[in-house]
Amino acid sequence: MATPDAHVKPPGLAHARRTLHPAAWWAWAAGLAAAAIETTNPVLLLLIAAVVVYVVATRRSTAPWSRSLVVFMRLGLVVIVIRVVVQVLFGYRLAGHVLFALPQVSLPSWAAGVSIGGPITAESLLQAGCEGLRLAVVLLAFGAANSLASPYRLLRCLPAVLYEAGVAVTVALTYAPELVTTIGQVRAARRLRGRPTRGLAGLRGMAVPVLEGALDRSLELASSMDSRGYGRRSSETTTRRWATLATGVGAVLVLVGVYDVLSASAPWWVGIAALVAGVGSLACGVTLSGRRTTRTRYRPDRWQGAEWLVVVSGAAVVTAFSIAGALGIDGLQVSFYPLGLPPVPYLPCLGILLALAPSLVSPTGMSRRGDPAVPATRRRDVATSVESR
Amino acid sequence: MIRFDGVSFTYTGAEMPTLRDVDLEIPEGELCVVVGTTGSGKSTLLRAMNGLVPHATGGRLAGDVRVAGRSTRAHPPRDLADLIGLVGQDPSASFVTDAVEDELVYTMENLGVAPAAMRRRVEDTLDLLGLHELRGRSLRSLSGGQQQRVAIGAVLTAAPRALVLDEPTSALDPAAAEEVLASLSRLVHDVGLTVVIAEHRLERVLPFADRVLLVPGDGAHLRVGSPEEVMVDSPVAPPLVELARVAGWHPMPLSVRDARRVAVPLRVRLSSATHDAHGPPSSATRSTVASLSRVSFAYDEVLALRDVDLSFLAGEIVALMGRNGSGKSTLLELLAGARRPSGGSVQVRGEEPATLSSKRLVKSVGLVPQDPQLLLYGETVADECATSDRESGLAAGTTRGVLDELMAGMPADRHPRDLSEGQRLALALSVVLAHDPPLLLLDEPTRGFDYPSKARLEGILAGLAARGTSVVVATHDVELVARVAHRAVLLADGDVVGDGAARDVICHSPVFAPQVAKVLAPDPWLTVDEVRRALTRTDDLVGRS
Amino acid sequence: MRAASRRVAVRLTMRASVLLGAASIVGLAAFGWPLLIHARAGANVAHAADAPWIFVALIPLLLAIVLGEIAEGSLDAKAVALLGILAACCAALRVPSPGVAGLEPMFFLLICSGRVLGRGFGFVLGATALFASSLITGGVGPWLPFQMLGAAWLGFGAGCLPRAIGRREIAILAAYAVVASLLYGALLNLWFWPFGAGTTTSFSYLPGGGLLENLHRFVFFDLTTSLGFDIPRAVTNAVLIVALGRPVLGALRRASRRAVFDPVVAFDDAAPTSSADL
Structure with missing residues (x-):
């Protein structure tokens, strides 16, 4: 399949290779995560994990955030281990194939209902392992989104109403690496002055100059932002009035909805309806408030055919799972009582395989801009910056 | 507009x-x-x-x-x-x-x-x-x-x-x-x-x-x-303007080119004059404070210094010059013991600085980094001085004493970050000098200085050298070199490509020559003061004869 | 210039306060739904399973509304710059302890900033700092909105502490650090509990179990799984406040004084010549 953007290349764009819109990756990953939540079938879960890992392996860049998947994978393993250990120590004791037995401890009366130890069955371990696996796969899907979507570009997709907060986060992302350099400089300077760099005294001596430098920096930055037009807004009041209205109505509806859902004082659909209407109203408020800004975007990330395909492939997985659930197809939720191999439902499997589509349709390519940190050159940068000082 | x-x-x-x-x-x-x-x-x-x-x-x-x-x-x-x-x-x-x-x-x-x-x-x-x-x-x-x-x-x-x-x-x-x-x-x-x-x-x-x-x-x-x-x-005013004032040129030339056109009479007047003796007394009477022999240093695969042989004498002000990345900062860091050489040996007072404990190190070498603020973390000047004494085990008041010598009347209750660049450097210098190290290293000290602050720093450095401290300054500021340095060392690409009296090294370089030297070339005049003194001397001679 | 130093960096307008209140109520429900949900509604398993996901969608939206509203009125360039730089510092404090749990010494700086720069600033800083550090460490997930809300509350609370100076101030802040970080840990645990503890242990969430039963189970879950992280984190932050609180508060106060938030600008209309005589 040809990359769809090949023929809509705008004139003058020298670097035609582009990467997928970060929001598309997030939508795709959310689809997979939502599907994983629906099932405890280890076959389906492992299949989802395999698809996620494969797509990340074929599509990730060399940027530092592309290593997120590994971190999330480790986190997922920890979650599985914790879940199994908790089951071993505190699990319900149901009948089954006993693997081994721990001495049972009876807790005092205030801890009634909690028992520690006892016979451990294969069924309970498998069940706990699958529940842990489900959580780990959900984590893995988010890890994939973190690996594939550039945080810098994600930041550029924030709604206009969050512009100010977005600028603050941009500043934070810009300054954080510099902060690391400053800490190194302060440490070196302290050593030269014969001062400790460890312990509480060292910490104090390091923290203060670093913080003072950072704070001074913020003042200079503020005057630069001020003189560069930060904070210009149109003074249009009609939109603002509508935005206030939508936000207010939305907030009230959400409060009512939350109360209804939690208290069960009305039929269940009333609460849900209020929530949905409230969310819609709030979203209107966000959009309308954002419309008051006069800002424009330079070369915004475009949403094209590939993005749609990736989103659809993610949505296909959830849809397949929902249909399977609605049809009552066996195998989404597995029980190990009695012990046995889990069934393999074909429809969800097919859906999961559709999520492989991004590895075919998404454009590969170096990011053009907004992804400044490239690890390969970083060491060199540091070396030269040290040298130029 | x-x-x-x-x-x-x-x-x-x-x-x-x-x-x-x-x-x-x-x-x-x-x-x-x-x-x-x-x-x-x-x-x-x-x-x-x-x-x-x-x-x-x-x-x-x-x-x-x-x-x-x-x-x-x-x-x-x-x-x-x-x-x-x-x-x-x-x-x-x-x-x-x-x-x-x-x-x-x-x-x-x-x-x-x-x-x-x-x-x-x-x-x-x-x-x-x-x-x-x-x-x-x-x-x-x-x-x-x-x-x-x-x-x-x-x-x-x-x-x-x-x-x-x-x-x-x-x-x-x-x-x-x-x-x-x-x-x-x-x-x-x-x-x-x-x-x-x-x-x-x-x-x-x-x-x-x-x-x-x-x-x-x-x-x-x-x-x-x-x-x-x-x-x-x-x-x-820049040196060129001061030279024009001394020479009485009118209208005021503002570029070296304009000045050279009107400088011919001055050059003639100066041709018979003698230069100031510019340098410490002969090296025979001075001891070597620090030396590098066949020192190399590499960052990863990049060679920053190659087989450098240098020595620094007591009472001498040496300027390290060269473009960015030529190895100046690396050389300072080696002397300060912040890095170990990849080859060769660095000696300060007969010891390898990189092997010294930080307590002993501060007593033999002092380095003021490019951003002197890095050395400071007190809330006031007084607090900074007191902390310095306490942490380094010096007698109370030592640092403040040094500071008063360097720059009298520094406000004691001011926050170090609210000081001017010159005052801040003086404070950092006094923190370093409180240990009385025989070797003082400064990295690009005049960045952001106006002319009066520079003049004050020049006075401080000359005073230190007169007391026998060996001062090494890595700098791009040719006017500073022209005014205080006894010796200049020129680095390029990790090699020492020039080492000698400051006048010989910088005067004939189109890059490093100070404005006065450019105007009065080929005679190697360095500073306006020097020209002024020479003119007074020749005028005296003319008057007497 | 004592008056200037008491000005807050981010002023909360009436509208922003109301929205913040509403969002916080929903936020509490989002964290505490397993405990708050009525037994009848809770027992409806299919329905109860929807609750967490509704909140995952709802909280970011509400946070966006509140942050947008606060920003609209009073987030000028100085506040944004300070916010960004402090968020970077917080993130740097969080980096050595990545992942969902960890020591998170960032609370220490967040508390000091909220204290000096006011509760509005504390709220926004909590949210942006968490967001920025998640972007830096690549830890964006469904938990992020909840962490942001929790940290925002923590910063807000630090701005609400009673007036005090000297050692008393440090003591109050340190005590607050302990309480607030334990609460933060418990809240996030509460959010994670229905997913993390499965259904087959004696401290799993029991749909329809009622408040007391579930609270009992949750406390056990919290004690056994997370207090090992939460207590060291609380202690770390308190120790940092005791050790570094004074200079850090001093630095922040000095910065806020120099930034001149909400500056008093006066224009003389007098003729230029007369003003020169002053």
Whole structure:
């Protein structure tokens, strides 16, 4: 399949290779995560994990955030281990194939209902392992989104109403690496002055100059932002009035909805309806408030055919799972009582395989801009910056 | 273009107005240089032009500032961003984003420029400032000069009609400063932008200034005039102007080229004069404090120093010169024991500094880094001195004593960050010198200094050398070298390519020669003072004979 | 200039306060739904399973509304710059302890900043700092909105502490650090509990179990799984406040004084000549 953007290349764009819109990756990953939540079938879960890992392996860049998947994978393993250990120590004791037995401890009366130890069955371990696996796969899907979507570009997709907060986060992302350099400089300077760099005294001596430098920096930055037009807004009041209205109505509806859902004082659909209407109203408020800004975007990330395909492939997985659930197809939720191999439902499997589509349709390519940190050159940068000082 | 009508400004809580009764008109397309010492109110004046004063700082403004007819009373800085751009000292502190192209468009996005126009302006700006090869780079990976050019580009993309620069080169080394000033002169000459610039390196900007604005400080009235007029008795003047005053040239030459044309009689008068004896007493009487023998150093695979042999004598001031990346800082770090050589040996007082414990190290070497603030973390000057004594186990009052010797009358209750550059360096120096190390290393100490602060530092260094301290200064500042260094060591690409008396090493180099030497070449004169003394001597001779 | 130093960096307007209140109520429900949900509704398993996901969608939206509203009125360039730089510092403090749990010494700086710069600033800083550090460490997930809300509350609370100076101030802040970090840990645990503890242990969430039963189970879950992280984190932050509180508060106060938030600007209309005579 040809990359769809090949023929809509705008004139003058020298670097035609582009990467997928970060929001598309997030939508795709959310689809997979939502599907994983629906099932405890280890076959389906492992299949989802395999698809996620494969797509990340074929599509990730060399940027530092592309290593997120590994971190999330480790986190997922920890979650599985914790879940199994908790089951071993505190699990319900149901009948089954006993693997081994721990001495049972009876807790005092205030801890009634909690028992520690006892016979451990294969069924309970498998069940706990699958529940842990489900959580780990959900984590893995988010890890994939973190690996594939550039945080810098994600930041550029924030709604206009969050512009100010977005600028603050941009500043934070810009300054954080510099902060690391400053800490190194302060440490070196302290050593030269014969001062400790460890312990509480060292910490104090390091923290203060670093913080003072950072704070001074913020003042200079503020005057630069001020003189560069930060904070210009149109003074249009009609939109603002509508935005206030939508936000207010939305907030009230959400409060009512939350109360209804939690208290069960009305039929269940009333609460849900209020929530949905409230969310819609709030979203209107966000959009309308954002419309008051006069800002424009330079070369915004475009949403094209590939993005749609990736989103659809993610949505296909959830849809397949929902249909399977609605049809009552066996195998989404597995029980190990009695012990046995889990069934393999074909429809969800097919859906999961559709999520492989991004590895075919998404454009590969170096990011053009907004992804400044490239690890390969970083060491060199540091070396030269040290040298130029 | 920019008009001040009876402007006075007082900061909230201040007793005296910082600006008093300023009337000023800067016409379209002019380059106006603002001259004054640190703390004279230059920055306040510049910031009043785009409304940061008083909108961001607070305070009381009388009179009216107008930019292209728009008054700063009614318009905060953000509403003036399309008329006037402001560039500060430290480019990296002004960056909001971390990529070149994002930074260039930031102002335009705020102003709501149409996407197609943005695209065009970015390309224009990239070409105008020679940044097209850097467009995809991260800002952190750029050199200082490149960063400052991006900072200028970032305000230029808004297509302002005036550009205000507050000491745009004071945080840069000379090569980078040169690069930035060259870009600026291009903007003035080719684009016809109105530019107002405050700058310490007057020798660089005066040749193409249309007008000079002298801010005397202490609330005295501003003086405005052509560079030739104002420079006749400006308290702040480059060496060239001082030479012209000594020689009595009129009209005042502002470039080396103009000066050489009128300098022939002076050269003749000086041809019979003798140079000052410039250097420490002969090396035989002086002991070696530090030495490097066949020292090499490599970062990863990059060789920063190659087989360097050098020695530093007591009472000698040695200048380390060379372009960025030539190995100056590495050499200092090796001497200070912050790094171990990859080959060869470094000796300070017969010991390897890298092997010493930090307690012993501070007693044999003192290093003042480029940013002296890194050494300071007290809340007041007094606190800083007391902490220094306590942490280093010195008698109470030692550091303060050293400080008073270096610079008397430093306010004890001031926060170190609120000191001027010169005062801050003196404080950091006293913290280092409290241990009385025989070897003192300074890395680029005069960055951001005005002429009086430089003169004071020169006095301090000469005093230290007279007491027998061996002083090594890594610097780009040729005038500093010309005035205090006994010896100059020239590094290039990790090699020592020149080592000898400062006069011999720098005078005939087109890059490192000070202005006086350039004007009076081929005779190796270094400083205005030297010329003045020589002239007095010859005049005396003529008078006696 | 004592008056200037008492000005807050971010002023909360009436509208912003109301929205913040509403969002906080929903936020509490989002964290505490397993405990708050009525037994009848809770027992409807299919329905109860929807609750967490509704909140995952709802909280970011509400946070966006609140942050947008706060920003609209009073987030000027100085506040945003300070916010960004402090968020970077917080993130740097969080980096050595990545992942969902960890020591998170960032609370220490967050508390000091909220204390000095006011509760509005504390709220926004909590949210942006968490967001920025998640972007830096690549830890964006469904938990992020909840962490942001929790940290925002923590910063807000620090701005609400009673006036005090000297050692008393440090003591109050340190005590607050302990309480607030334990609460933060418990809240996030509460959010994670229905997913993390499965259904087959004696401290799993029991749909329809009622408040007391589930609270009992949750406390056990919290004690056994997370207090090992939460207590060291609380202690670390308190120790940092005791050790570094004074200079850090001093630095922040000095910065806020120099920034001149909400500056007093006066224009003299007097003729220029007369003003020169002053």
